[in-house]
Every structure is written in C-alpha cells, then in structure tokens.
Amino acid sequence: MERREIIIIGGGPAGAATALYLARRDPALARRALVLEKARHPRAKVCAGGLIPHALACLDELEVGLTVPHVVVDRARVEVPGRRVEVDGRRCCAIVRRAEFDASLVRAARARGVEVREEERVRTLERVGDGVVVTTDRGRYHASLVVGADGSGSLVRRVLVDGHGHRNRDAHGERRAIGRAVMADVPIGDAGSWDGHDRARYDFDFRAVPAGLAGYAWAFPCLIDGRPHVNAGVYARRAGVGPDLRALLHALQVDLGGARVRHQAAPIRCWSRAPFTADRTLLVGDAAGAEPLMGEGISFAFEYGRWAAAEVAAAAAAGTLEWPAAEARFRRSWVGRKLRRLDQAATMFYGRGARLWLALAARWGGAQRIGLCWYNGVDGWDRRSGWAALRATLGGSAVATARTGMQ
Ligand SMILES: Cc1cc2nc3c(=O)[nH]c(=O)nc-3n(C[C@H](O)[C@H](O)[C@H](O)COP(=O)(O)OP(=O)(O)OC[C@H]3O[C@@H](n4cnc5c(N)ncnc54)[C@H](O)[C@@H]3O)c2cc1C
Numbered sequence: 001m002e003r004r005e006i007i008i009i010g011g012g013p014a015g016a017a018t019a020l021y022l023a024r025r026d027p028a029l030a031r032r033a034l035v036l037e038k039a040r041h042p043r044a045k046v047c048a049g050g051l052i053p054h055a056l057a058c059l060d061e062l063e064v065g066l067t068v069p070h071v072v073v074d075r076a077r078v079e080v081p082g083r084r085v086e087v088d089g090r091r092c093c094a095i096v097r098r099a100e101f102d103a104s105l106v107r108a109a110r111a112r113g114v115e116v117r118e119e120e121r122v123r124t125l126e127r128v129g130d131g132v133v134v135t136t137d138r139g140r141y142h143a144s145l146v147v148g149a150d151g152s153g154s155l156v157r158r159v160l161v162d163g164h165g166h167r168n169r170d171a172h173g174e175r176r177a178i179g180r181a182v183m184a185d186v187p188i189g190d191a192g193s194w195d196g197h198d199r200a201r202y203d204f205d206f207r208a209v210p211a212g213l214a215g216y217a218w219a220f221p222c223l224i225d226g227r228p229h230v231n232a233g234v235y236a237r238r239a240g241v242g243p244d245l246r247a248l249l250h251a252l253q254v255d256l257g258g259a260r261v262r263h264q265a266a267p268i269r270c271w272s273r274a275p276f277t278a279d280r281t282l283l284v285g286d287a288a289g290a291e292p293l294m295g296e297g298i299s300f301a302f303e304y305g306r307w308a309a310a311e312v313a314a315a316a317a318a319g320t321l322e323w324p325a326a327e328a329r330f331r332r333s334w335v336g337r338k339l340r341r342l343d344q345a346a347t348m349f350y351g352r353g354a355r356l357w358l359a360l361a362a363r364w365g366g367a368q369r370i371g372l373c374w375y376n377g378v379d380g381w382d383r384r385s386g387w388a389a390l391r392a393t394l395g396g397s398a399v400a401t402a403r404t405g406m407q
Contacts, residue, residue, distance in 0.1 A: 014285020017305025
C-alpha cells in the first residue's frame, strides 16, 4: 500500500487550489502530496463559468493567471418584479469554459511539483489508527490526512465527515443546504457576431421569486470553440422546492431567441451549519459548501484551498490535525463571515419579505454599487466589518470610492 502524507480527492478548482496554495506555502510537502481525480482533464463540468474579480485576484496571487479563452463582462442587468436595473461595474466577471479552466489549474499544480493521478476514482475510505485508507479503482493508499475536494456529492463528506460523532449535526439544515441549477448553452449568431446580444453584459432575473423560486435565472455571454453563445440557467437554493426549473429555463431560451438545446442539471451544496472537518479530514469547495445566495463557488474554492493548505502544513509540522479548531478558524475568518452573510442574504431575498428586499435593493443605487464591490471582493471590500460597510453605504464619498475601485 502506497503511503502519502496528504491525499487530495478531486481535481476541480478546490482540489487544484489546495495543491497550488500548498506548493506556495511548503513546496517540499506539496511534492509529497497526491491528487486523485476520477476524470481526465479537460473534463466537462456543468457550470456557467463566471469568475468574479476575487477569483481572478487569487489566480494572480498564485501566479497562474487566466490563460484560457474567456469573455470579460463589465455590465450587469438585473430584473426584479416591476423594475429593471442596469449596473455599470467595469470588470464584473470573466466567463470561462470549465473544461478548459479546470485543466489549466491542474496543469499549473503539476508544474509546481504536485502529482495528479487522473482516471482514478476513489471508491471507499476507511479510518484506521494512524490515518485513512483510500481505495481507488486502481489501488490502495494510506494517507495521514485527506482533503475532500470531490464536489457537491462528496464521498469524503458522506463517509468521513457526516455522522462522525458531530453533536451539532442538523439533518434538516443539511437537507436545506442542497441547491440545484439547470443550464443550457444557447448558440447566438455566427463566429464573431453576437446577433444583437451584448457580449459584455450578464443578466440576472429575480422575477420568479414571488412565485416561489428561491433563486434566479441568468444569461451569461460565453465562447464555445470560438463561437458566441449565451449560457442560460436557473438556480434554486433548495432542490425540489418551488417552480419547475426546466420550464423557467425553457421560457428563458425562448426569450433569447436561440435554438432550443438540451439542458444539463447539477446539485450545488451550499454553505450551512453542517461540519466540514473531522478527524484527519478537511473538506474544501462544494464538498464544504458554496455560497447560497447566487450559488457561486469558484472564488470560495480558492479560499477553502488557501485555508486547507495552511491547516495541513501546520498539521504536518505538528504531527496532528486539530480539526475542530481548524473549522472554527475558517468560520471566524473573513471568508466564513462572508459565507454566513450570503446565507443570511439568501434568507432575506428568497424568504417571506422577498418583494420588499428586492424592491429596496433595486431602488438604492449606492447599495447596489457597494453590494457589487463587496460580493466581487473588489479592493478587499468583503473583508471590511459590517459597520464599516454600512457606514460606507450611507456615505456618498465611499460610493464614489467603490465606483473607482471597480475600474
Ligand atoms: C449550473 C451551475 C452553474 C454554476 N455557475 C457558477 C459560476 O458561474 N461561477 C461560480 O463561481 N460557480 C458556479 N457554480 C458553482 C461551481 O461550479 C462550483 O462551486 C465549483 O465547481 C466547485 O469546485 P469544486 O472543486 O469544489 O468541485 P467540482 O468542480 O465539482 O470538482 C470536483 C472534482 O472531484 C472529482 N471527483 C468527484 N468524486 C470523485 C471521486 N470519488 N474520486 C476522485 N475524484 C472525484 C470530480 O470529477 C471533479 O473533477 C455553478 C454550478 C452549477 C451547477
């Protein structure tokens, strides 16, 4: 049985980010780590591929950069019941194709000395005295520590974390944490022509919220093999609750005037009170929980990766992983606070007072600009305390600062 100090299960953004941050923090330890990925990159992933500025900042910080084809979005159109809002945010988002993007991250991790074994699916996990035995369809490994980066359906979560003697486990909260999204890539125009669609704007539509949708519909411009498309989709914070997502997506496709193409659907595990650490185990990315308001998970995949790299490096040095303390550190950090606030925002915007909150947000220009800066993580806005953000929202000069911050 091969022995490894650290095995990262899953080679999506969270697994790759963990490997990249580990290589930055402790290159020797990273060379002794192993990533196991069941697919072979470039592999398909059901995702709209929107990278918010904070995700782009992480790529810069890791000196990976954005090397794959992408569309830069600098405007947003937001529809709420009875009102349309246009927000000019300068660089709001870069939209990639996940197959290309994820493959580029894995290439970068390999270039930094991390071993990645593809087409190797983890089948079972078993905790033993001094580690975890990981059995794949190719062999068996002994890992001192396991990082579960295996997405929303995480096997690592199910086997090593859920039901692992957690007193605060909340089965109902757990069920509420699973969201769902459907999407379709609608061809628009010919190569080079966007057929009247604005290639620099993305759209969010909250008009189905009063009908029970705890989420929104989106339309993102994107390039597939160099041809203009719109990635259209519908997100619901809770799976199986509210209107039929496929019917909403179909109506959106008709609005877009594109051909009706097959949809794809996937669950999104959202941030909740459910634990994401256990003995010798840390979960990162969707396995731990994406943000519940918009279902965005890539920027958080990087932040989970940063946290996990720091924790495993410290554990390797100390010879033990203090997993409850590790989880508490994450929850108390600015990222944990941001996830908690987005969870609260989801409760406000998709709950009983939804109409009121959506109407307020649509009418208050200052809050829109600050909210966009905070959400996108521009210039560290998401690290400010709640009071500082509120004071800034109320102060006109700060709104101007926020506006320049986006440029
Ligand atoms: C329709 C849709 C649209 C979305 N749009 C956006 C968006 O625009 N922007 C954004 O930020 N987020 C978006 N998200 C969320 C985003 O896709 C996720 O947050 C992100 O992929 C999380 O990365 P991850 O590495 O945790 O998981 P994943 O990307 O799911 O990667 C997990 C990896 O683990 C591998 N794996 C799984 N099980 C095993 C196993 N047993 N053994 C070995 N390997 C395994 C998988 O093959 C996969 O490569 C969207 C999600 C959906 C469903």
